[in-house]
Amino acid sequence: MTLARIESGKIGEKLAVSYLQGEGYKIIERNYRTKLGEIDIIADCKGCICFVEVRAKNSPAFGSPEGTILKKKQLQISKAALAYIKRFKLEGKSCRFDVVLVEGVDMPRPEVRLIENAFELDDRWR
Secondary structure (H helix, E strand, O other): OOOHHHHHHHHHHHHHHHHHHHOOOOOEEEEEOOOOEEEEEEEEEEEEEEEEEEEEOOOOOOOOOOHHOOOHHHHHHHHHHHHHHHHHHOOOOOEEEEEEEEEEEOOOOOOEEEEEEEEOOOOOHH
8 A cells, every 4th residue: 555545544534533523423433453353433423333434535536435345344344343342342232334435535625425324234243
């Protein structure tokens, strides 16, 4: 991964955090890492724990950012989320997987979109 791409990702995450806070989310953690994977943002939205994946792109080349969250990535996020739930004993809490899409990260006015309940926990892990 190039340095420019890493920097764009960091900017995208900052924009996502700002956007989520504006929507009433309370940020709990950023870049939560386990041996099973990473979750970009963990937030509370009206009592629901939201595991948020951030996808940032500079240009529309190579498709939309939402098209980059493949089943493999969903599975990785799901495993990390389950580890988080178990570690903090949140089994009784409502949880969901959201995605924040940031397009035109390096532009003066990037577009930020939120997809709530973007995907569900894989049946193998229920």
